Amino acid sequence: MPFVTKAWEDLTIRDDFMFKAVMYSKELCMGVLEAILNEPIHDIKYLGEEVSLKAGYASNGVRLDVYVEDDAHTVYNVEMQVGAETDEEIAKRMRYYQAQIDAEILKSGKDYSELRQTIIIFICPFDPIGRGWHLYWYENTCRRDATLKLKDGAIKIILNTRGTGDDISPQLRAFMDYVNRGILSSNPLVQAIDKRVKEVKQNEEARLSYMTLEMKLRDVRKDGLDEGKALMMRIWKLLQAKTPFADIAEETHVSIDEVRQIAQDYGIVY
Numbered sequence: 001m002p003f004v005t006k007a008w009e010d011l012t013i014r015d016d017f018m019f020k021a022v023m024y025s026k027e028l029c030m031g032v033l034e035a036i037l038n039e040p041i042h043d044i045k046y047l048g049e050e051v052s053l054k055a056g057y058a059s060n061g062v063r064l065d066v067y068v069e070d071d072a073h074t075v076y077n078v079e080m081q082v083g084a085e086t087d088e089e090i091a092k093r094m095r096y097y098q099a100q101i102d103a104e105i106l107k108s109g110k111d112y113s114e115l116r117q118t119i120i121i122f123i124c125p126f127d128p129i130g131r132g133w134h135l136y137w138y139e140n141t142c143r144r145d146a147t148l149k150l151k152d153g154a155i156k157i158i159l160n161t162r163g164t165g166d167d168i169s170p171q172l173r174a175f176m177d178y179v180n181r182g183i184l185s186s187n188p189l190v191q192a193i194d195k196r197v198k199e200v201k202q203n204e205e206a207r208l209s210y211m212t213l214e215m216k217l218r219d220v221r222k223d224g225l226d227e228g229k230a231l232m233m234r235i236w237k238l239l240q241a242k243t244p245f246a247d248i249a250e251e252t253h254v255s256i257d258e259v260r261q262i263a264q265d266y267g268i269v270y
Contacts, residue, residue, distance in 0.1 A: 036157065046067065074119060
């Protein structure tokens with residue numbers, strides 16, 4: 001089966017490359033978070049690996065996650081999930097990301113009492129839960145009394161862009177319609193996002209970065225019968241699925257350091 005490269009002109013916000021380009025606009029990232037949470041966010045800063053915003057796009061060290069902190073020290077991890085996973089798979093992926101974020105916060109020797117409030121958000125063009133809602137909001141609560149919250153500061157949100165019913169704000173619905181079907185409404189946030197998408201597509205450096213990545217992947221696919229390249233393709237697919245590095249290492253019998261290096265070579269970091 002030939003390797004199919006998605007044309008640069010056909011990329012949408014649902015594609016990892018374009019989603020990252022959009023969300024690395026501070027103003028747009030804040031706008032999306034405000035629409036989801038339905039409350040104002042006054043400022044954010046990007047966490048983790050430093051990213052250079054050259055010509056409007058971070059062409060080096062492409063990351064699949066959006067990892068930011070607001071002025072109230074709440075940490076957000078926002079992801080576009082295009083693979084149709086089950087509710088259990090989504091839940092365990094969120095659990096893993098929560099653990100990674102907590103470990104990152106505590107790695108400098110801080111006490112667990114210094115853990116910040118974290119909000120993990122998955123944007124899904126499918127309904128992993130099956131209730132038809134646009135938004136699923138989870139917090140740890142008491143089984144005997146659901147009004148009694150654990151206060152561990154962990155919130156997980158799943159957005160189903162194909163939801164039905166009048167259960168979200170007009171702002172968030174406009175964003176979801178744009179993600180789901182590319183509907184360009186008069187909503188200011190959607191207009192700004194679409195403008196950003198067009199700007200990225202006109203950016204020659206961003207286009208070259210995307211095409212270079214695709215060419216590397218095509219080279220791997222060409223000789224799929226070769227054992228080494230077949231293994232590389234297998235690892236790449238697992239990376240695309242955002243499988244934990246440790247799980248990839250166990251499944252493919254390569255070291256975690258090798259998996260991490262392959263991810264870095266292909267510009268995949270999570």
